[in-house]
Amino acid sequence: MTPAKWVNLWKQRRSDTPIELIPLDALDGGTSIRSQQTTVSLVRLPVDRDGLHAIELYRETPVVVFPKDHHFAAADHLSVTDLHDEVLQYPLDCPLEWDNIPGLPAFERVETTKMALEVVAAGVGVVVVPQSLARLHHRKDLTYLPIEGAPFSPVALVWEEFDDNPDIEEFVGIVRGRSTNSSRAARSNPEQQKSDDKRVAAKEKAERAVRVAEKQKRLAQRGSKTSRTGGTRAGAGRGKSGTSKAAGAAGGGRSSKSKTGGTTAKPARNTKRKSK
Numbered sequence: 001m002t003p004a005k006w007v008n009l010w011k012q013r014r015s016d017t018p019i020e021l022i023p024l025d026a027l028d029g030g031t032s033i034r035s036q037q038t039t040v041s042l043v044r045l046p047v048d049r050d051g052l053h054a055i056e057l058y059r060e061t062p063v064v065v066f067p068k069d070h071h072f073a074a075a076d077h078l079s080v081t082d083l084h085d086e087v088l089q090y091p092l093d094c095p096l097e098w099d100n101i102p103g104l105p106a107f108e109r110v111e112t113t114k115m116a117l118e119v120v121a122a123g124v125g126v127v128v129v130p131q132s133l134a135r136l137h138h139r140k141d142l143t144y145l146p147i148e149g150a151p152f153s154p155v156a157l158v159w160e161e162f163d164d165n166p167d168i169e170e171f172v173g174i175v176r177g178r179s180t181n182s183s184r185a186a187r188s189n190p191e192q193q194k195s196d197d198k199r200v201a202a203k204e205k206a207e208r209a210v211r212v213a214e215k216q217k218r219l220a221q222r223g224s225k226t227s228r229t230g231g232t233r234a235g236a237g238r239g240k241s242g243t244s245k246a247a248g249a250a251g252g253g254r255s256s257k258s259k260t261g262g263t264t265a266k267p268a269r270n271t272k273r274k275s276k
Contacts, residue, residue, distance in 0.1 A: 003042060009174045017167060027093055030054075030158050039163065040171055044095040044130075045154040054158045057175070060130040062096060062150035065120060068143050072126070080149035087125030089116040096128060096151050099219055113137060 003021065010019050024032050029047045032038040047054060064083070066072045072082070080102045088103035091113050106125055110116050116127045117137050130153040134144045157175055159168050 006174050033158055033160055040159045040168055043158055045156050051161050052158050053161050054156045056154050056156045059152035059154045061146055062128055063131045063134050063144040064126050064128050064147040065134050065142055065144040066126040078145050078147045089119055089125045089127040091116040095153050
């Protein structure tokens with residue numbers, strides 16, 4: 001389900017409370033929540049969870065974007081090994097976290113995904129991004145394919161840990177797929193709500209453990225390989241700085257905000273994940 005559908009459900013259930021979708025920066029990482037720009041945001045993980053609730057919703061598929069006349073266009077599928085001799089554009093706002101960045105490094109890292117796609121359209125390399133960003137910045141002269149072995153981009157819904165605004169609870173219920181009746185039951189039964197939250201937390205913990213295991217497996221598989229030197233470059237040194245990356249708005253994702261009385265609550269939209 002997409003943010004647009006969440007908003008439509010909100011309007012059906014809460015027509016008395018307006019809700020607004022707003023775009024966020026690609027690397028929002030919860031900043032919109034802490035600055036009170038939004039009350040609920042859809043962002044890409046990882047995010048600093050101090051003082052925040054975060055529910056991972058899904059992991060977005062990575063794709064490689066290239067010109068339509070590129071030799072990749074003849075392929076049915078691609079893997080990271082296919083990038084070996086390609087210049088890989090790696091924009092500063094890219095939410096993907098590589099263990100080892102493949103391909104040949106670009107002369108300079110551009111600031112945004114949109115700029116990276118412009119460079120690719122000019123015939124300089126390729127770029128790997130979450131699928132929603134490839135769609136967001138669609139160009140007629142570019143196309144894309146899913147790529148095996150590239151990192152997925154987890155997308156989460158986040159809000160302030162101690163914010164007990166009932167509008168947030170209602171919106172989170174919509175995102176989790178609760179029916180109107182179950183949402184009402186949750187509001188009238190705090191103990192049931194706590195039990196639901198514990199189950200969600202346990203699920204998140206299990207999913208994190210799976211991701212850690214997958215990462216360790218990839219590292220072990222690559223442990224026997226040597227870094228390329230001489231004419232090619234190893235990925236070391238091109239790693240990203242910072243610890244937070246966002247989606248939801250991640251480049252085009254959105255957050256949403258609803259207004260009740262004189263207060264402003266703000267629930268979410270993905271794509272720039274997006275969640276992005």
